[in-house]
Amino acid sequence: xxxxxxxxxxxxxxxxxxxxxLTVAIxxxxxxPYAFMVLSAFKPRLETFKFANWILKPxxxxxxxxxxxxxxxxxxxDLNILFYMKNSLIIAVASTLLTMIIAIPAxxxxxxxxxxxxxxxxxxxxxxxxxxxxxxxxxxxxxAQQLKLxxxxxxxxxxxxxxxxxxxxxxxxxxxxxIPQDLEEAAMVDGASRFTAxxxxxxxxxxxxxxxxxxxxxxxxWNEFSLAFFLTSLNSRTLPTSIAFFQTHSGIKWGTMFxxxxxxxxxxxxxxxxxxxxxxxxxxxxxxxx
Amino acid sequence: xxxxxxxxTKMKHKPQPWWSNPRARQRLIPFALIAPAxxxxxxxxxxxxxxxxxxxxxxxxxxxxxHEGRPVGLANYIWLLTNSGSIFWISVRTTAxxxxxxxxxxxxxxxxxxxxxxxxxxxxxxxxAVLIIPIVLMPSMVGLVxxxxxxxxxxxxxxxxxxxxxxxxxxxxxxxxxSVILVDIWEWTPFFILILLAGLQxxxxxPYEAALVDGASRWQSxxxITLPMMFPLILTALVLRLMDVxxxxxxxxxxxxxxxGSATTTLPLLTYRTTLVQEYVGRGSAVSIMLxxxxxxxxxxxxxxxxxxxxxx
Numbered sequence: 373x374x375x376x377x378x379x380x381x382x383x384x385x386x387x388x389x390x391x392x393x394l395t396v397a398i399x400x401x402x403x404x405p406y407a408f409m410v411l412s413a414f415k416p417r418l419e420t421f422k423f424a425n426w427i428l429k430p431x432x433x434x435x436x437x438x439x440x441x442x443x444x445x446x447x448x449x450d451l452n453i454l455f456y457m458k459n460s461l462i463i464a465v466a467s468t469l470l471t472m473i474i475a476i477p478a479x480x481x482x483x484x485x486x487x488x489x490x491x492x493x494x495x496x497x498x499x500x501x502x503x504x505x506x507x508x509x510x511x512x513x514x515x516a517q518q519l520k521l522x523x524x525x526x527x528x529x530x531x532x533x534x535x536x537x538x539x540x541x542x543x544x545x546x547x548x549x550x551i552p553q554d555l556e557e558a559a560m561v562d563g564a565s566r567f568t569a570x571x572x573x574x575x576x577x578x579x580x581x582x583x584x585x586x587x588x589x590x591x592x593x594w595n596e597f598s599l600a601f602f603l604t605s606l607n608s609r610t611l612p613t614s615i616a617f618f619q620t621h622s623g624i625k626w627g628t629m630f631x632x633x634x635x636x637x638x639x640x641x642x643x644x645x646x647x648x649x650x651x652x653x654x655x656x657x658x659x660x661x662x
Numbered sequence: 663x664x665x666x667x668x669x670x671t672k673m674k675h676k677p678q679p680w681w682s683n684p685r686a687r688q689r690l691i692p693f694a695l696i697a698p699a700x701x702x703x704x705x706x707x708x709x710x711x712x713x714x715x716x717x718x719x720x721x722x723x724x725x726x727x728x729h730e731g732r733p734v735g736l737a738n739y740i741w742l743l744t745n746s747g748s749i750f751w752i753s754v755r756t757t758a759x760x761x762x763x764x765x766x767x768x769x770x771x772x773x774x775x776x777x778x779x780x781x782x783x784x785x786x787x788x789x790x791a792v793l794i795i796p797i798v799l800m801p802s803m804v805g806l807v808x809x810x811x812x813x814x815x816x817x818x819x820x821x822x823x824x825x826x827x828x829x830x831x832x833x834x835x836x837x838x839x840x841s842v843i844l845v846d847i848w849e850w851t852p853f854f855i856l857i858l859l860a861g862l863q864x865x866x867x868x869p870y871e872a873a874l875v876d877g878a879s880r881w882q883s884x885x886x887i888t889l890p891m892m893f894p895l896i897l898t899a900l901v902l903r904l905m906d907v908x909x910x911x912x913x914x915x916x917x918x919x920x921x922x923g924s925a926t927t928t929l930p931l932l933t934y935r936t937t938l939v940q941e942y943v944g945r946g947s948a949v950s951i952m953l954x955x956x957x958x959x960x961x962x963x964x965x966x967x968x969x970x971x972x973x974x975x
Contacts, residue, residue: 388781391778391781391783392781392783394778395775395778395779395781395783395789396785396789398775398778399789399792399793402792402793402795402796402848402851402852403792403795405796405807405811405817405848406795406796406799408817409807427820474698474699474702475699477695477696477698477699478695478696478698478699478700480695481691481692481693481695481696482696484692485691485692485695487689487692487693493696493700496704497699497703499958499961500703500704500707502905502957502958502961503707503954503957504908504909504911504930504953504954504957505909505911506909506911506930506933506934506950507714507909507930507933507950507951507953507954508710508711508714508950510714510717510933510937510938510943510946510947510950511710511711511713511714511717511947511950512710512713514713514717514728515709515710515713517728518728530706531706533702533703533706534702534703534706534707534710537699537702537703538703541699566691591798594800595798595799595800595801595802597800597801597802597911597912597915598911598912598915598930602938611800612800612801612802612803612912613802615802615803615805615806615916618806624806624810626810629806629807630807632803633800633803633806633807636800636803637798637799637800637803640798640799640800641794641795641798641799643798644794644795644797644798645791645794648790648791648794651794651856652856652857652860655797655853655856655857655902656857656898656899656902657902659898660857660860660861660895660898
């Protein structure tokens with residue numbers, strides 16, 4: 373009887389380990405396409421298409437990897453990858469900063485005051501956030517032509533605000549509301565103005581939320597394709613829209629492309645992992661807390 | 663002020679501007695704080711919509727100066743909806759297949775994997791963190807890499823051949839949409855996993871303990887406790903994802919550009935192809951407006967449905 377019981381327990385543990393293994397395998401399968409892409413960036417040019425070789429003979433991973441593709445990006449100025457990266461960085465940083473400067477007061481107002489039509493206005497922002505970029509990009513294209521702003525950093529920075537500001541307001545609202553109003557009121561009783569109370573009491577408490585929101589907005593702009601693709605041509609081309617330039621008359625330059633994709637995605641992946649605690653809120657506009 | 667009042671003469675009360683009243687000022691603060699955000703967002707949107715509506719009533723070729731357009735009223739809309747040369751309805755069908763073919767498998771797969779990850783295991787938080795990666799990758803690069811993976815000699819066919827012994831033409835007209843859908847499933851199943859896992863982790867324990875006492879099977883406690891409690895969250899995730907799929911442009915554009923033929927021409931792709939490839943700016947703008955109407959209507963209906971089903975606003 374006793375032996376039977378411990379046998380049962382062993383079986384149960386085995387089943388549990390089986391489920392664990394399945395879970396790990398599934399997650400690994402989700403990671404694989406990206407891992408293989410990063411690996412391909414380090415492959416010699418002739419090896420790019422030999423998939424079977426690289427999966428069946430892992431020894432190649434340690435003997436044949438090299439940095440040629442990355443050297444090409446840095447050396448060959450006709451590819452301009454660094455230039456596109458610089459553009460992306462300028463546009464993403466500027467648009468994120470501007471978004472936060474405009475969105476923080478608005479968020480504070482939504483979280484701390486009661487006024488007529490408050491929820492209607494908040495949902496108005498949310499609805500506009502839903503408008504697909506591709507559906508108004510050609511209208512924006514003509515507007516840019518009229519204002520002589522086509523292919524400028526400034527226009528793109530400004531256009532992104534349409535999506536960034538509503539997103540920031542909805543994300544930050546939860547963070548402000550989570551901080552008790554009493555703290556601010558105590559400071560105001562002590563003679564601080566509303567602004568000072570906000571700056572000295574609430575703001576320091578929501579630094580985490582602010583950082584997370586900024587990073588998520590930065591990632592969104594850094595990755596954005598449809599607007600940047602049609603509103604820029606040469607001067608302010610961004611990294612995601614540079615894909616057309618890998619297509620030459622002799623086919624797509626896969627090696628360089630993999631290296632660029634690696635350089636373009638690694639910082640974002642690292643950033644995202646830093647703010648992973650906030651990621652579920654980020655996906656649901658703050659509606660669900662992770 | 664007080665000195666004025668003290669004077670007995672019929673001196674006219676100096677009209678005070680309304681904003682000098684401290685009460686009114688207090689009431690204005692919340693609006694003043696919102697004003698910059700409101701102005702930027704709504705002005706930008708309104709300006710673009712006015713332009714879009716205007717362009718959709720014009721007969722204009724791309725590259726022509728805008729003032730050379732010819733006003734045609736609703737002709738562009740009528741052409742798109744009724745002309746035999748229009749692929750609008752085919753595109754609506756493609757969009758519907760794309761939307762359902764991505765969201766439903768993603769939901770089922772995502773829920774199953776969330777249940778797996780919800781078990782107590784070592785390294786669970788690391789696994790969850792890894793699942794963030796597909797979501798934050800640059801979509802245009804994802805599309806380009808996917809294009810290589812889905813070629814005839816590509817990575818996907820390598821695995822397909824290993825398991826089935828034959829290869830598929832993933833970029834042909836019959837399978838191109840499937841390829842696009844598969845890429846989306848890879849990219850966005852983690853969206854459902856992360857949201858639903860967060861929900862599962864906050865479920866209360868008591869109902870399960872009570873069910874165990876009553877002798878319920880694991881299937882029964884899943885069916886009668888987990889599922890009903892998760893239902894509002896499932897709907898929320900579904901609504902958010904649905905709205906997002908309807909605007910996907912980048913991955914499809916980079917993988918197939920809407921082709922071959924019109925196999926992957928969803929509505930966002932149709933906007934682009936009509937405006938820039940066929941160069942009919944008016945018709946392209948009309949497609950855009952109809953896409954916006956579809957999205958706004960669907961969002962509204964789904965939010966209503968969600969409110970009715972879950973009895974919460």
